[in-house]
Structure formats: structure tokens, C-alpha cells
Amino acid sequence: MDNHGQGRDGQRVVYTVLDTDIGPLMPAATPAGLVSVVFHAAGTVRERALDRLASSLGSHPVEAPDHALLAEATRQLEAYFAGGRRAFELPLDWSLISGFNRQVLRELASGVPFGTVVGYGDLADRVGRPGAAQAVGMAMGANPLPVIVPCHRVVESDGGIGGFGGGLETKRKLLTLEGVLPQPLF
Structure with a gap:
């Protein structure tokens, strides 16, 4: 180097x-x-x-x-x-992530559009690994491309917001921007 x-x-x-x-x-x-x-x-x-x-x-x-x-x-x-873009059109280099994590993140990037959310368990089901919700959570934590690969759109099945590597306030702001959560009252 x-x-x-x-x-x-x-x-x-x-x-x-x-x-x-x-x-x-x-x-x-x-x-x-x-x-x-x-x-x-x-x-x-x-x-x-x-x-x-x-x-x-x-x-x-x-x-x-x-x-x-x-x-x-x-x-x-x-x-x-600024609220004027709902999807990113950028070439991605996936070399920092592999295996199951890459599979989950690719599914997230292509299958969970702006303004929607998916549960950890549902995302595990989508990649053929029912019961692997915790592993999906680990994949979200390993996401090298947050915002672009929208790990903020993955939430708990009971309606909880779930964790987020950028902090829960950041996740709330992103979900509010996308209309999933209401604007704060003050």
C-alpha cells in the first residue's frame, strides 16, 4: 500500500x-x-x-x-x-461484504423501496433463511453502504424501530424523511 x-x-x-x-x-x-x-x-x-x-x-x-x-x-x-430522490442509481462495490451478509444486503437494496419497511424475520425469509432474523440484524450492522443500501428500513416485527449503526435518532430521521414515521411535533 x-x-x-x-x-x-x-x-x-x-x-x-x-x-x-x-x-x-x-x-x-x-x-x-x-x-x-x-x-x-x-x-x-x-x-x-x-x-x-x-x-x-x-x-x-x-x-x-x-x-x-x-x-x-x-x-x-x-x-x-431534499426529498427529491427515492432511489439511488450508483454502481456499488460489494467487496467489503460477503456471504450471507451480502445476500441479505442485495435483497434489501433491490426489494425494499423508499417509504416501506421490512421486518428482520421477513428479510430472512426472503433470502431463504427462515428463523435467521438475528443474523439479518448482524448483516444490517455490517452494512458498509448505509442510506444507499437502506438498512434503516429494517424494523422489528412487533413495530419497534430496531437498532441502527448510525444511532436511533439518525434512523428516525431517515424513516421520517421517507414518510414511514410522522414528522415530530416540535
């Missing part, structure tokens, strides 16, 4: 940080597509995330907000937070 964003097989990893209604988000990309989105990406959170990406991808990410894919991701995320 070197310090210029070149990793294994010359792979370049780039990132940017954008301010959103849920705090700073840090999308990162490889030549294959968007590979990571990090919540609360300021200070030590951002630095730890960059170190994890460097370790996982063999390349220390380089800040490149004008990179074509990151610029498009920024446009789409800004439109989503």
Missing part, C-alpha cells in the same frame, strides 16, 4: 465528506463503485473509517470530491435529503 490512494492491483480509493441533515456522511469509492458510506464522519470517526478502508482495501483513501462517481453520489444524496 502507498500513500497516494493506490492499493492492490493499482486500485484507487477516493472519498469525500458532505454535510447532511443527519450529520457528515463520508462516501468512498473504488473503480468498481461506491464501497462505503460512513455516518458522523468528522474527526476521529472519519480517521478510524479511513484507516479501516486502507486496511481492508490495501489503499489509503484520498480525498477527491470532484471524482466523477463521488460527485454523482453527492448529487444523489443531496437530492434524497
Whole structure:
């Protein structure tokens, strides 16, 4: 690995940080597509995330907000937070996730549209693993592409909001944005 964003097989990893209604988000990309989105990406959170990406991808990410894919991701995320986008159309690099977790996240990305939710158990059923609700919860926690792959749309079957790696307040804001939860009264 070197310090210029070149990793294994010359792979370049780039990132940017954008301010959103849920705090700073840090999308990162490889030549294959968007590979990571990090919540609360300021200070030590951002630095730890960059170190994890460097370790996982063999390349220390380089800040490149004008990179074509990151610029498009920024446009789409800004439109989503402004209420003008319901789905993302970005190439995704799934290399940070594999096996069952990848299967669950792919189903989530393609099968749970804007403004809807699914239970952990229901998502387990969809991927042919009835009774694996807890494993689905673990897959949500391992999601490297939150918001884009909408793990915030997975809730408890009893109506509870469930957990969320970005924090429950962030999950509430995302579900409110999508019309699943009502706007707060104050």
C-alpha cells in the first residue's frame, strides 16, 4: 500500500465528506463503485473509517470530491435529503461484504423501496433463511453502504424501530424523511 490512494492491483480509493441533515456522511469509492458510506464522519470517526478502508482495501483513501462517481453520489444524496430522490442509481462495490451478509444486503437494496419497511424475520425469509432474523440484524450492522443500501428500513416485527449503526435518532430521521414515521411535533 502507498500513500497516494493506490492499493492492490493499482486500485484507487477516493472519498469525500458532505454535510447532511443527519450529520457528515463520508462516501468512498473504488473503480468498481461506491464501497462505503460512513455516518458522523468528522474527526476521529472519519480517521478510524479511513484507516479501516486502507486496511481492508490495501489503499489509503484520498480525498477527491470532484471524482466523477463521488460527485454523482453527492448529487444523489443531496437530492434524497431534499426529498427529491427515492432511489439511488450508483454502481456499488460489494467487496467489503460477503456471504450471507451480502445476500441479505442485495435483497434489501433491490426489494425494499423508499417509504416501506421490512421486518428482520421477513428479510430472512426472503433470502431463504427462515428463523435467521438475528443474523439479518448482524448483516444490517455490517452494512458498509448505509442510506444507499437502506438498512434503516429494517424494523422489528412487533413495530419497534430496531437498532441502527448510525444511532436511533439518525434512523428516525431517515424513516421520517421517507414518510414511514410522522414528522415530530416540535
